[in-house]
Amino acid sequence: MLRQWQRTWVLQFFILSATLNGKSLADKPETFIRSGPKLTWISDVVSEKLSNFRTQSQSNELCNQQIDSYEKSLRNLTLWALQMKEASAVSTPGMLVGQRFHLGHFDECVAIRHSKLAGRYCLAHLKVSPSPAMYPGFYTEPLKTVEPPPDSNAWETLKPNSNWFRMDRTDLFMALCVPGACSRHDVEETLNVTFANVTQEHGINVKIQMHDDLCTSSLDDEPMSYASKTLLCILVILSVLCLLATLYQLSTSNAIQETPKKDTLPRRIIMSFSIARNLGKVVPETNDDHMVILDLLKASAAFGVMFGHRFACMLFYMVFNVSFFESQVKKDLPLFMPTLVVESFFIVAGFLTFQSCYEPVRKQGLKVIPLMIFNRWLRLMPSFMMLVAITALLLPYLS
Numbered sequence: 001m002l003r004q005w006q007r008t009w010v011l012q013f014f015i016l017s018a019t020l021n022g023k024s025l026a027d028k029p030e031t032f033i034r035s036g037p038k039l040t041w042i043s044d045v046v047s048e049k050l051s052n053f054r055t056q057s058q059s060n061e062l063c064n065q066q067i068d069s070y071e072k073s074l075r076n077l078t079l080w081a082l083q084m085k086e087a088s089a090v091s092t093p094g095m096l097v098g099q100r101f102h103l104g105h106f107d108e109c110v111a112i113r114h115s116k117l118a119g120r121y122c123l124a125h126l127k128v129s130p131s132p133a134m135y136p137g138f139y140t141e142p143l144k145t146v147e148p149p150p151d152s153n154a155w156e157t158l159k160p161n162s163n164w165f166r167m168d169r170t171d172l173f174m175a176l177c178v179p180g181a182c183s184r185h186d187v188e189e190t191l192n193v194t195f196a197n198v199t200q201e202h203g204i205n206v207k208i209q210m211h212d213d214l215c216t217s218s219l220d221d222e223p224m225s226y227a228s229k230t231l232l233c234i235l236v237i238l239s240v241l242c243l244l245a246t247l248y249q250l251s252t253s254n255a256i257q258e259t260p261k262k263d264t265l266p267r268r269i270i271m272s273f274s275i276a277r278n279l280g281k282v283v284p285e286t287n288d289d290h291m292v293i294l295d296l297l298k299a300s301a302a303f304g305v306m307f308g309h310r311f312a313c314m315l316f317y318m319v320f321n322v323s324f325f326e327s328q329v330k331k332d333l334p335l336f337m338p339t340l341v342v343e344s345f346f347i348v349a350g351f352l353t354f355q356s357c358y359e360p361v362r363k364q365g366l367k368v369i370p371l372m373i374f375n376r377w378l379r380l381m382p383s384f385m386m387l388v389a390i391t392a393l394l395l396p397y398l399s
């Protein structure tokens, strides 16, 4: 019974003191809110400088006017101005694990249209490093491990590294959404001024680099160039030719094998465009079945290489977790070893090349080799050039 009482008293005392404590803390809220000393870390400095970034041009008056209008519209929460602010990146989450791209929102930025004003999306490249006075260790010797120990200085993570696969973490790509009249040059100039005294203030060197191609607005959409129009015409003509030739072949050849038609020159030219005939030629009928497995291996390795590159372009560079990837490479997991796929491709391709070269070389000697190389070149170059032309001339217009 006594113990019960004691317990109750102890509990009551506890609650009372906690209430009193809380009350006294609530009376003095400033002791609750701790504002420690200002950090001089990259993300803080970049956030501070970019969150109120306004382009200011020496020569471009229209840019300054639009910035003025942006500033005013921002104060009364006009939608387009807030979209412009929101589409810019101001913080650098994940930069210690290798997140270098801080992309804001491209679509939101270039969609902004308001009377004569449009959004311009620029990606600025910031190269950061500590000044030698700030962290001399950065310049002495490279980091040997993939991840520095948790109790080391954060600059260790950004140090040059002796592992070939470890990505450089000193590059930052920050999205800036500015009024369309401001050019790449204006933005770069303002960034240079904005970050000019960061070295003295915070001991961090920031070098700015920008590229015209990474600064676009719907205002600079140009009409299609002549080269692109010509290429488009050629592609349309070729497609129509293929279609017509295929229809021609299908209509003239019967399922029942009749005596083959005379192969006149016009007919041969038309047939070379036929899709049905060319598809049949891609998969030749071969007698040596045991080599088919090599073809299959080569095809799957080629597919792996293509998939890897596509995947890398789509996801890796922009949003992937670099540290995770690096730790997996260290464990030599086959899935993460890009060299494995590429090497299988080359080894299998080597066997297959030997197989196709051996007979001709045995019969006609080494002099056929240049001819074979030329033959291969002739086979690949037209389609490769066409691919390059499409990428350079047509893809940019697909937005």
Ligand SMILES: *[C@@H]1O[C@H](CO)[C@@H](O)[C@H](O)[C@H]1NC(C)=O
Residues within 6 Å of the ligand: 072, 073, 076, 077, 078
């Ligand atoms: C905000 O202010 C600007 C200029 O000061 C004015 O033109 C605009 O109509 C205002 N917009 C809103 C939504 O109040």
Ligand SMILES: *[C@@H]1O[C@H](CO)[C@@H](O)[C@H](O)[C@H]1NC(C)=O
Residues within 6 Å of the ligand: 185, 188, 189, 192, 207, 208
């Ligand atoms: C900004 O500074 C970089 C060097 O840090 C320089 O190469 C570039 O030309 C400068 N840009 C402008 C517009 O002044």
Ligand SMILES: *[C@@H]1O[C@H](CO)[C@@H](O)[C@H](O)[C@H]1NC(C)=O
Residues within 6 Å of the ligand: 197, 200, 201
């Ligand atoms: C750096 O520049 C800002 C604004 O441009 C200024 O307010 C600040 O005083 C400068 N700091 C130093 C150390 O010069």
